[in-house]
Amino acid sequence: MNKKLILFLAAFSVGNSVFASSHREAPLIANDPLADNTDLYAFRSPDNPNTVTIIANYIPTEFKEGGPNYASFGENIRYEIHIDNDASVSGDEITYRFTFNKVNEDPTTFFNIRLGQQNLKTSYTMEKSTDGGLTFTTIVSNGIVPPPNIGDRSIENPTVGLGTTYDQLISNAIATASTGETVFCGPADDPFFVDLGGIFDLGDAPRQNNNNKVHDGLAKFNTHSIAIQVPIEDLQKDGLAVSSASDILDGDFVIGVWASSSRQTTRTLNGNGTESYSGSWVQVSRLGMPLTNEAVIPIGQKDYWNSLTPYQEISETTLDENFYNPELALYMDDDAFGGAVPAMAGLRIQKNSLGGFDFTNNADGLFALKGTAAVAGTALDDAIFGTLLLPGAGKPRSVDLWPIFHTGVPNLAPYHLATGKPVGNPLANGKPFINNFLPNGGDMLRLNMAVPPTPRTDPAFSSLGLVQAAVLGLTDPTYNSSATLQFIPNMDGFPNGRRLEDDVTRIEMQAVGGVVLAAIGLWYDDYNTTTSPTPVTNMLVNVLNYSTGVEENDIAFKTSFPYVQNPWVGKQ
Amino acid sequence: MLLIPVTSLFASSHREAPLIANDPLADNTDLYAFRSPDDPNTITIIANYVPLQIPQAGPNYYSFGQGIRYEIHVDNDASVSGDEITYRFTFNRTNQDGTTFFNIRLGQQNLKTTYTMEKSTDGGVTFTTILSNGVVPPPNIGDRSIDTPGIGLGTPYETLFTNAISTASTGEEVFCGPVDDPFFVDLGGIFDLGDSPRQSGTPKDGLSHLNVHSIAIKVPIEDLQKDGNPVSMAANILDGNYVIGVWASASRQTTQVIDANGAGFTNSGPWVQVSRLGMPLTNEAVIPIGQKDFWNSITPYQEIAETTLDENFYNPELGLYMDDALFGPAVPAFAPLRIQRNSLAQIFGGFDFGNTNDGLWPLKGTPAVAGTALDDAIFGTLLLPAAGKPRSVDLWPIFHTGVPNLAPYQLATGKTGGNPLTNGKPFINNFLPNGGDMLRLNMAVPVTPRNDPNFSSLGLVQAAVLGLTDPTYNSSASLQFIPNMDGFPNGRRLEDDVTRIELQAVSGIVLAAIGLWYDDYDTAGSPVTPDLLSVYGYSTGIVSNDTLFRAGFPYVQVPWRGDDNRLGSEISYTQPNILPASNLGVAEYGKEYFGVKAFPNPMVNQTTIEFELKEASQVNVQLYTLKGELVYETGMKNFSSSGTQSVKIDGERLPNGLIMAKISVNNSAGKNVRLIKLIKQ
Numbered sequence A: 001m002n003k004k005l006i007l008f009l010a011a012f013s014v015g016n017s018v019f020a021s022s023h024r025e026a027p028l029i030a031n032d033p034l035a036d037n038t039d040l041y042a043f044r045s046p047d048n049p050n051t052v053t054i055i056a057n058y059i060p061t062e063f064k065e066g067g068p069n070y071a072s073f074g075e076n077i078r079y080e081i082h083i084d085n086d087a088s089v090s091g092d093e094i095t096y097r098f099t100f101n102k103v104n105e106d107p108t109t110f111f112n113i114r115l116g117q118q119n120l121k122t123s124y125t126m127e128k129s130t131d132g133g134l135t136f137t138t139i140v141s142n143g144i145v146p147p148p149n150i151g152d153r154s155i156e157n158p159t160v161g162l163g164t165t166y167d168q169l170i171s172n173a174i175a176t177a178s179t180g181e182t183v184f185c186g187p188a189d190d191p192f193f194v195d196l197g198g199i200f201d202l203g204d205a206p207r208q209n210n211n212n213k214v215h216d217g218l219a220k221f222n223t224h225s226i227a228i229q230v231p232i233e234d235l236q237k238d239g240l241a242v243s244s245a246s247d248i249l250d251g252d253f254v255i256g257v258w259a260s261s262s263r264q265t266t267r268t269l270n271g272n273g274t275e276s277y278s279g280s281w282v283q284v285s286r287l288g289m290p291l292t293n294e295a296v297i298p299i300g301q302k303d304y305w306n307s308l309t310p311y312q313e314i315s316e317t318t319l320d321e322n323f324y325n326p327e328l329a330l331y332m333d334d335d336a337f338g339g340a341v342p343a344m345a346g347l348r349i350q351k352n353s354l355g356g357f358d359f360t361n362n363a364d365g366l367f368a369l370k371g372t373a374a375v376a377g378t379a380l381d382d383a384i385f386g387t388l389l390l391p392g393a394g395k396p397r398s399v400d401l402w403p404i405f406h407t408g409v410p411n412l413a414p415y416h417l418a419t420g421k422p423v424g425n426p427l428a429n430g431k432p433f434i435n436n437f438l439p440n441g442g443d444m445l446r447l448n449m450a451v452p453p454t455p456r457t458d459p460a461f462s463s464l465g466l467v468q469a470a471v472l473g474l475t476d477p478t479y480n481s482s483a484t485l486q487f488i489p490n491m492d493g494f495p496n497g498r499r500l501e502d503d504v505t506r507i508e509m510q511a512v513g514g515v516v517l518a519a520i521g522l523w524y525d526d527y528n529t530t531t532s533p534t535p536v537t538n539m540l541v542n543v544l545n546y547s548t549g550v551e552e553n554d555i556a557f558k559t560s561f562p563y564v565q566n567p568w569v570g571k572q
Numbered sequence B: 001m002l003l004i005p006v007t008s009l010f011a012s013s014h015r016e017a018p019l020i021a022n023d024p025l026a027d028n029t030d031l032y033a034f035r036s037p038d039d040p041n042t043i044t045i046i047a048n049y050v051p052l053q054i055p056q057a058g059p060n061y062y063s064f065g066q067g068i069r070y071e072i073h074v075d076n077d078a079s080v081s082g083d084e085i086t087y088r089f090t091f092n093r094t095n096q097d098g099t100t101f102f103n104i105r106l107g108q109q110n111l112k113t114t115y116t117m118e119k120s121t122d123g124g125v126t127f128t129t130i131l132s133n134g135v136v137p138p139p140n141i142g143d144r145s146i147d148t149p150g151i152g153l154g155t156p157y158e159t160l161f162t163n164a165i166s167t168a169s170t171g172e173e174v175f176c177g178p179v180d181d182p183f184f185v186d187l188g189g190i191f192d193l194g195d196s197p198r199q200s201g202t203p204k205d206g207l208s209h210l211n212v213h214s215i216a217i218k219v220p221i222e223d224l225q226k227d228g229n230p231v232s233m234a235a236n237i238l239d240g241n242y243v244i245g246v247w248a249s250a251s252r253q254t255t256q257v258i259d260a261n262g263a264g265f266t267n268s269g270p271w272v273q274v275s276r277l278g279m280p281l282t283n284e285a286v287i288p289i290g291q292k293d294f295w296n297s298i299t300p301y302q303e304i305a306e307t308t309l310d311e312n313f314y315n316p317e318l319g320l321y322m323d324d325a326l327f328g329p330a331v332p333a334f335a336p337l338r339i340q341r342n343s344l345a346q347i348f349g350g351f352d353f354g355n356t357n358d359g360l361w362p363l364k365g366t367p368a369v370a371g372t373a374l375d376d377a378i379f380g381t382l383l384l385p386a387a388g389k390p391r392s393v394d395l396w397p398i399f400h401t402g403v404p405n406l407a408p409y410q411l412a413t414g415k416t417g418g419n420p421l422t423n424g425k426p427f428i429n430n431f432l433p434n435g436g437d438m439l440r441l442n443m444a445v446p447v448t449p450r451n452d453p454n455f456s457s458l459g460l461v462q463a464a465v466l467g468l469t470d471p472t473y474n475s476s477a478s479l480q481f482i483p484n485m486d487g488f489p490n491g492r493r494l495e496d497d498v499t500r501i502e503l504q505a506v507s508g509i510v511l512a513a514i515g516l517w518y519d520d521y522d523t524a525g526s527p528v529t530p531d532l533l534s535v536y537g538y539s540t541g542i543v544s545n546d547t548l549f550r551a552g553f554p555y556v557q558v559p560w561r562g563d564d565n566r567l568g569s570e571i572s573y574t575q576p577n578i579l580p581a582s583n584l585g586v587a588e589y590g591k592e593y594f595g596v597k598a599f600p601n602p603m604v605n606q607t608t609i610e611f612e613l614k615e616a617s618q619v620n621v622q623l624y625t626l627k628g629e630l631v632y633e634t635g636m637k638n639f640s641s642s643g644t645q646s647v648k649i650d651g652e653r654l655p656n657g658l659i660m661a662k663i664s665v666n667n668s669a670g671k672n673v674r675l676i677k678l679i680k681q
Helices: A003-009 A166-172 A299-307 A401-406 A466-475 A504-512 A517-519 A538-545 B157-163 B288-299 B394-399 B459-469 B497-505 B509-513 B532-537
Strands: A037-044 A053-061 A078-084 A095-104 A121-129 A137-144 A182-189 A213-216 A219-231 A255-267 A275-287 A445-448 B028-035 B042-053 B070-074 B083-092 B113-120 B128-135 B173-180 B209-218 B241-256 B265-277 B439-442 B569-572 B596-600 B604-614 B617-623 B631-634 B637-639 B643-650 B657-667 B670-680
Touching: A037 A255, A037 A275, A037 A445, A053 A182, A053 A255, A078 A219, A137 A182, A255 B265, A275 A299, A275 B241, A275 B637, A401 A504, A466 A517, A504 A517, A504 B569, A504 B596, A517 A538, B028 B265, B028 B439, B042 B070, B042 B173, B042 B241, B070 B209, B070 B439, B128 B173, B265 B288, B394 B497, B459 B497, B459 B509, B497 B509, B509 B532, B596 B670, B604 B657, B604 B670, B617 B643
Parallel strands: none
Antiparallel strands: A037 A053, A053 A219, A078 A095, A078 A255, A095 A121, A121 A137, A182 A219, A213 B569, A255 A275, A255 A445, A255 B241, B028 B042, B042 B209, B070 B083, B070 B241, B083 B113, B113 B128, B173 B209, B241 B265, B241 B439, B596 B604, B604 B643, B617 B631, B617 B637, B617 B657, B657 B670
């Protein structure tokens, strides 16, 4: 197994990510909204825990009153959800493909809905491949996409409109595939939340000197969701139910999920208001981890990033540097541009952790330990994962940001909580808290399906996801009194998969700020192993306190599938 | 002369056809043409593209597209087919710093856009470059990216905006860049089956706080007039030799191939028009969905030979919703708008302009129309092509030929015997029968000053009302300048409420203006009947733009700023204080802490440190360099009350770089200390 992994991983590119999901994130796709993949979620269904729900969103910042031709899925586009569950097999184990078709029921009107008839009425075909995308079988035909939520006259009025309720239209659109998946494709409230206007004004999040006001720039915008709910045994590589998991971090229950959209290479304008497509299919947008292509990949490489699959990233090397030495880290380092981004003043990367490790850009991080006895038997031991995690000097974030975004994180030292580790030795075994290791490609959302869901009504539920689980595991007496594996609330949160509620912007900013390093015992510079009463120092508190101020969606999620909320009403 | 009747209606042209809705960069949203109010010897033409831009749309803010030909077309001579002048704009984008995901950083800008402007005077056969490397201002991201020196561009947006105004080698003033979308409409209401004004709830300008990209040009009138004459040579204010037709378009090459590595496109093949615009709202609310993409693909000149679109104008869909015999009752918001079904019953036995009725067709070939524009001997079958096409006499010419200064197209003022076919008071002449849908402007009509109390967003409708009812204008049939004769549909001013005007037009208000009064007119009474007042009073409730226009070129307003507090949904959030590092030995951090902030920070010459006090306290502020050197001290100061207090720091002599500010507070709760970082630039 280890040798095989080394072969697999030797040529891996290193990736790490950062901040405001993936709306209009690259120059080319920003001009092709229908194919623009904006967000991806994968989580154990809170009300149906033997299943996993995957939601892929497309079409950014849909304007709710965008008539007369409201936004909808595009024809001539292949929308796909990809699932990898076995690192020993290259490529997808399961691929779901969605294609859409639009018809006009009454081409004599400029209104979208009139007298019970709908124009640009959209239906879909869902196909499934279990041979890496070579062959597909249709599992839903003529699936219903609900109409745009135009207003009461178009939707509810029985004479002039459709004469139904929007809730009814949504529930009627939930289908069951012939292979058992529950499916929904349609417009939805955009579940993402971020202060777009602040953060892209050179990182002004939370906004400074703005009378303590921040703004959810995606409030009241719609998007289009493709949501599927799949029994865990249909996703697990050996067909096992979650009840068969050996423990809540069983490595056989890890899946990697990514989404994409593809178009045919050649578009021809026919000159009469119609267009034709021909040629092979080319990927034009993709998404795994949130914000990778929005705030890690620089503009010169964004279009290229969209064109690759995660599997191609294994042999791709030009993107690596963005993750070893991320641009955002420049703004969290007083010796770089830290002074120029006051909003991020609370985020300061370890420069002198445990009296010697420097994780700021171009420093060596843990590379000094390469090949030493200290790393023997840990994930950093060349004998175990090769040069994957310590590929060279001057790549400080190869040990934290990179595996989070490119392989997942194994349940192995140093990737245990500091709880249970001797003071000052992050390389010792500690309390397990994550295992979503699936080294079979680059950027994916990796979820260990064996981790139980945290009920959304649990007082311990937190949008800080795994960061909050780490905090509880380090500080809460219920969890920090032993190094044994326990379920800690929010272990099912980002970056172990991604729940709709997870504040990924905040978590990723904290991660760039070094919070994962701290969780495993690489404490901040103001911790002194002999004199400090606690490793929860002011610098760690500052990082944990960091927030953009936009911490939740502008409307509550549904408690059951598809979880995303109805689209905003055009006339609202 | 074969012309295709077409008439139009309502909410300009944003995302108006299925295909172009998916190609925002090439989507032509609005077109304006008006005599420049501050420079009346010129005409300003503004063509807008790229709809519904949210100002906060980082990291790749909206811009003009590459591989697209944006064009403004001008026709000034009906005796020559095709454009007399064509302006073409093409754009190029470069990254100044490909290593960042920010659009602007350290004074460098990505997706920085420049343009080339070309001009053709031979119908688009050959083009000459008249402006190279024109500057497109950057997106108005926020104060850090734009105003802050060092990290941003260090320039106010107003300066970036005005610096981008250029002069072409042939004398035109030009601006290409992002602006506030000047259009205003209740999109959400009107497209919910015509619920405008909303029957419950308040109207909402669906385009407020959104940006668009403008191509604006200001051209001397003599450069647009077909014989090169300045406006001073016009025979009168309706001189027919001063009419221009303006339309805009966007074209792409037929074939687009995605590069093998997926990271770009290669375009090839002939250029094909993918979007066009002349009159507002034609393709948004007149052309039905089945024909919208086709409409975008043809030119106004091709409409001369095209016949499938006609019916939408003879019998407009919106006409259905203003007729109680059809779907009128289903659209309560349009209840004030009712088309003449029995006009002039007492004199002519009644004309019916309801859909599929005959309108003025019964007069075809009769002595009554002899010598008028409806006489076959004058314009052929143009205006009375057949029975069952009632709107061939009003909506159609407004949108497809312009309207000649000839009976019946004169105000009822001065007409005799209650007969609309007699001569009356002239009020419009923008007749240019050289193609279909264009914005037609008579450049000889004087400008109504924007600060004139008579200035009205009702445009020519308001001019007609004054000409019919105001003693200054209704006492004679002679030609006079009536305020707003320079308004839509004689060209289009930024202020014109074209949605309202077009809905009123569909409801027959132009017919009424020329004496085809509403059904409730009794020859014994005033023609200004309750039905007419009802149509005139109709409004969607959104009657003006959400920001003022500029008094000078390009008249459209600077774009909304991405960090504007009016965008998105506001959330109160107080950032926690940044704690000092635990073991630096400078401060103990008490539970009873107080909030501190400094602004501006980074500072140049001065900053203010603000803090919250729980009670009267003594406060000392000391500034240290990172070496621990004390460089500034206020001394212990007394603050006699609680709440927000501040001290000003004169930073002129402080060293540049990072400075620690130590704020010590003494009060009855004891001593408390806070540290914050200041940057001196």
